[in-house]
Amino acid sequence: MRCIAIEGAGDSDVLKPVERPLPRPGAGEYLIKVSAAGVNRPDVLQRKGHYPPPPGASDLPGLEIAGEVVALGEDTGDELLGQPVCALVAGGGYAEYCTAPAGQCLPVPDAITMEEAAAIPETLFTVWHNLFERGYAGQGERVLVHGGTSGIGSMAIKLGALFGLTVYVTCGSDEKCDAARALGAVDAINYKASDFVEEIKRLTGGEGVDVVLDMIGGDYVPRNLTCLASDGRHVSIAFQRGVSAEISVMDIMQRRLVLTGSTLRARDGGFKALLADEIHRNVWPLVAEGQLKPAIDKVYPLAEAAAAHERMEAGDHVGKIVLAI
Structure with missing residues (x-):
């Protein structure tokens, strides 16, 4: 798969397009074919060497994604197989494929695009x-x-x-x-x-x-x-x-x-799953009705991740910056 790796701490030019093997979903995880990934300030901090991923997380940047569930790990139901979802992840979002805990995935309703869905979970x-x-x-x-x-x-x-x-x-x-x-x-x-x-x-x-x-x-x-x-x-x-x-x-x-x-990235999967469930019950009906959509500033191709980081660091954006995969 194509992905964006951080090759040494530094400026945006350390973000490099590379190829890696597809990740395999572990127990309780989905493999998602990524359509879009949100860009967040923690990604910039990680690139600069100030925010390392938690133990066991991918070293690739990217904390939120949207895409199609294409494979299942053990102990996951198949009701979302082939369905569009967005997910909060601890890393690995800047890639064509990414694994995500099933409990941190939410179905993407027709009222929003995949780019909009990818801009929702982290915020x-x-x-x-x-x-x-x-x-x-x-x-x-x-x-x-x-x-x-x-x-x-x-x-x-x-x-x-x-x-x-x-x-x-x-x-x-x-x-x-x-x-x-x-x-x-x-x-x-x-x-x-x-x-x-x-x-x-x-x-x-x-x-x-x-x-x-x-x-x-x-x-x-x-x-x-x-x-x-x-x-x-x-x-x-x-x-x-x-x-x-x-x-x-x-x-x-x-x-x-x-x-x-609080911080979010380092919290355990159990907490994030409970949070996802509460959001699904209390907020997701508003998303499904089209009442809540993220503000999208600009969408960049995956290969232009460095330009996306530069825009975020310039501070001129209004709303979310997204990578289209």
Whole structure:
């Protein structure tokens, strides 16, 4: 099969088209003929040598795919054989074939394309778990999401709107703010032109937000806490500005704040299967009805994976970047 390998840590030019034997599905796995694969920031981190795959995972990049189930491992039912699915995987997505745990696969409904299906799993699993499970956001609550036009941000906007949340986002330009509003954000703040803390205070009448979904970390954390209302929840999913922050424990105690966060790739298959089942029950009907579709920025051929990475690193994208296989 054709695939994209990482030949040494470095810039995008270390992504090389190579040929490898087809992977074999293990127990509880499907072999999927891949139609499309999502591109995510963890792929870029892996390419740079900062995010190695977990033990037992493929060394090929790619954390989400869509395609047809063409072979079954032991202990898997055959109801999806020959059917289109999308899947969350721990690696191996930049390839013509990829194995995926059966419990992490979801059927692709007619309402979405295979490119759209490939752009869903990583962001939807991440947003659902962190915003609704760890942040326990509920209907009518206010949410602040940083990186509003990223894959995560665009999914949080769309999912939040469908579940009755008031979603505010930050973006790096007025054009991106306009794009975020077009996606469904109630309002967007250009963090380069305004202090998002003051803007959230103004937009909420001084009450603050109930949840912050943060992928920035570092010195943003204490500023995020200032944006929270009493009993607010701060959920960390990345740390682009650093892993350390200085915060007031007294403030946390007095306002009963909750600080939490998670990573997804290293979680065990049992957890991911449970998460997939919850998404299938609660969110997938919206996908099947065409109410939830990912924002697609650009689709590249597999051989142009390096260009896809360059676009992501440039930060100009709005929504998801996808590779067509």
